[in-house]
Amino acid sequence: MDHLETPINITLPPGMDPCILGFTNGTYPNGTKGLGNFKFGHYNPADPEWELCQLHNDYYYNQTKYGLYTTYFLVVAFALAGFFHAFNWLDSYGRLRGSSFGIKMLRVPRAAWRALSYGQIHSYLPTNGTALFLAIAWSFMSAYCWGIRPYYRPPNYGSSPLGLRSEFIATALVPWIYLLPMKHNVLRSLTRLTIETAQTLHKWFGWFCLFFSLVHTIAQTIRALRQAPWTYTYAHNVYYRTGFAALGPLTWLCFLSIPWVRHRFYETFYILHLVGALLFVVFMYLHLDNDLGSWSYMHATVVLWGSALGYRLLLVAHNGLHAPRAVVKPLDESTTLVEIPTKSGFKWSAGQFYWIRFFSIRPLSSHPFTVASLPTDGHLAFIVRTMSGFTKRLPNSKVTAPSRVWLDGPYGTVATKNFYACSSVLFVAGGSGATFVVPLMIDIIQKKKAEQSLCQKIHLVWTAKCQTEFTWYLPQLRALLEDGDDVEVSLHITQSQEEHDIGADTKVVDTQWVPAVGRPNIESLVHGQANTVAGKTGIVVCGPEGMVIDTRNAVAGVQLDVLSRRVLADEVELISELFTL
Numbered sequence: 001m002d003h004l005e006t007p008i009n010i011t012l013p014p015g016m017d018p019c020i021l022g023f024t025n026g027t028y029p030n031g032t033k034g035l036g037n038f039k040f041g042h043y044n045p046a047d048p049e050w051e052l053c054q055l056h057n058d059y060y061y062n063q064t065k066y067g068l069y070t071t072y073f074l075v076v077a078f079a080l081a082g083f084f085h086a087f088n089w090l091d092s093y094g095r096l097r098g099s100s101f102g103i104k105m106l107r108v109p110r111a112a113w114r115a116l117s118y119g120q121i122h123s124y125l126p127t128n129g130t131a132l133f134l135a136i137a138w139s140f141m142s143a144y145c146w147g148i149r150p151y152y153r154p155p156n157y158g159s160s161p162l163g164l165r166s167e168f169i170a171t172a173l174v175p176w177i178y179l180l181p182m183k184h185n186v187l188r189s190l191t192r193l194t195i196e197t198a199q200t201l202h203k204w205f206g207w208f209c210l211f212f213s214l215v216h217t218i219a220q221t222i223r224a225l226r227q228a229p230w231t232y233t234y235a236h237n238v239y240y241r242t243g244f245a246a247l248g249p250l251t252w253l254c255f256l257s258i259p260w261v262r263h264r265f266y267e268t269f270y271i272l273h274l275v276g277a278l279l280f281v282v283f284m285y286l287h288l289d290n291d292l293g294s295w296s297y298m299h300a301t302v303v304l305w306g307s308a309l310g311y312r313l314l315l316v317a318h319n320g321l322h323a324p325r326a327v328v329k330p331l332d333e334s335t336t337l338v339e340i341p342t343k344s345g346f347k348w349s350a351g352q353f354y355w356i357r358f359f360s361i362r363p364l365s366s367h368p369f370t371v372a373s374l375p376t377d378g379h380l381a382f383i384v385r386t387m388s389g390f391t392k393r394l395p396n397s398k399v400t401a402p403s404r405v406w407l408d409g410p411y412g413t414v415a416t417k418n419f420y421a422c423s424s425v426l427f428v429a430g431g432s433g434a435t436f437v438v439p440l441m442i443d444i445i446q447k448k449k450a451e452q453s454l455c456q457k458i459h460l461v462w463t464a465k466c467q468t469e470f471t472w473y474l475p476q477l478r479a480l481l482e483d484g485d486d487v488e489v490s491l492h493i494t495q496s497q498e499e500h501d502i503g504a505d506t507k508v509v510d511t512q513w514v515p516a517v518g519r520p521n522i523e524s525l526v527h528g529q530a531n532t533v534a535g536k537t538g539i540v541v542c543g544p545e546g547m548v549i550d551t552r553n554a555v556a557g558v559q560l561d562v563l564s565r566r567v568l569a570d571e572v573e574l575i576s577e578l579f580t581l
Ligand SMILES: Cc1cc2nc3c(=O)[nH]c(=O)nc-3n(C[C@H](O)[C@H](O)[C@H](O)COP(=O)(O)OP(=O)(O)OC[C@H]3O[C@@H](n4cnc5c(N)ncnc54)[C@H](O)[C@@H]3O)c2cc1C
Pocket: 262, 263, 264, 266, 267, 353, 365, 366, 367, 368, 369, 370, 371, 382, 383, 384, 385, 386, 387, 388, 389, 390, 391, 392, 412, 432, 435, 436, 579, 580, 581
């Protein structure tokens, strides 16, 4: 450190801390006294002494940069995701027009990224790509939170720099945490993040925010305890009271979202989550008090959150005018069909889902279901598997007359253009996952007939516990096969013979449709599909967690064959849906 002039013209020797008076309780090494006074037995510096110490120790007025670093990092990361999406779109567009421009460009990095990112180690962890991104984000934020010194200044020399850095990192995360779970938002439109990825980032950023908020709270509490009795600080410094008030809802939001709690008490969780989110925003406004312009993060949060909610309400109102009533028909002992006639102007696409609220059954809760029909069918159809809550009441609800519903959606846009550009597609469905997979398959076949898709080879592999499930789509599947399209259908039953004989309607599957018993080998199916025809291969999967994870790992694994040209496909892309939020 260079020589420093103190306010009373003492020159500090090189290397001496400009906060020296704080460490020596008000006396310079040569015995001269500082200009300050004393508080609770600790030296309380005069303003110029405070300023000198601050200027050379992570200056208070420069702390906003740590919030900006966090924001810039996330903007760059999402811009890269947007670029990746745009490139995929251009590639598909080129393929559909017979150009190989996109195929040659970035073939190797794209396959390498998919090999790294598609897989998933365990259902408790996100996909490897999301986990990698989260690890990088965590390391980046931690690096400047912990890597810069000092962590504390002497008593009465201002807030702990560690406490301020962590506060700005946590605050800068808030707008992203509120934006990501919104079903319709600018970020998802630009980057085409799936709802699952956006939800995962929302949850993990929530934990990051809690972690950095705790670092902030602990550091600021240590700072307070070093200079005054706790009761004095708590009574005289409003920041501590509002800070604890904000920390309460944040902790509640994170712990209430643990999958065990969330899955068991979804509806209670949902309401408490909304209340917690609202309280957190209010207390953050009070706590930040616009110090160093920190309200800008909260204003961004309110605008992004409010506009997404407002748009959602507009959608519900629009849908109410165009598809107001639903008819409920039990399909079998574990499945119910919900049909909603639609008026013209009502739009959705294959693979999308709606949140449905039945006023006559449970007016206070809405549930997501994938549209099992296509817009060309002229009505919305939902195939609902009976679970233990609302879906159990639905078939017993005696809703025989058309019932008034709230439809919130459609959500979950699938990048279908990428799939129209595929030469071959493997569709893997598990149980009610067929409601996602089969409409996408029928859609691509319709596009093929209209010469808007390059697809030459389609294989549907549908696994169910019992064969009655196959009746949901049997007429459509049969029509496809009779049409002579190059479609292969493989059905699998996973219950033992005795189990599925009980109550199973044996007429539903004729000789052409004898299902295999046991699970399909997903890895060899994926590899086989990638080796069917040259060009791009698409893999679509929706079903139980184990099936989706196996498919993700298989598609990650086949990228190595793409890289080493051991398969005909020059690219293998995956769409996976888990039916969890
Ligand atoms: C995007 C998406 C699409 C889906 N599509 C279909 C479909 O086409 N067909 C189908 O049968 N199922 C589908 N599901 C699953 C369906 O939403 C749940 O099975 C249903 O909400 C369970 O209601 P319940 O009250 O009977 O649940 P419970 O028996 O109380 O709980 C069963 C599970 O459902 C989850 N759950 C409960 N309520 C909700 C809710 N309001 N929102 C989200 N999850 C909830 C819980 O976490 C729990 O793990 C889909 C889910 C998602 C997220």
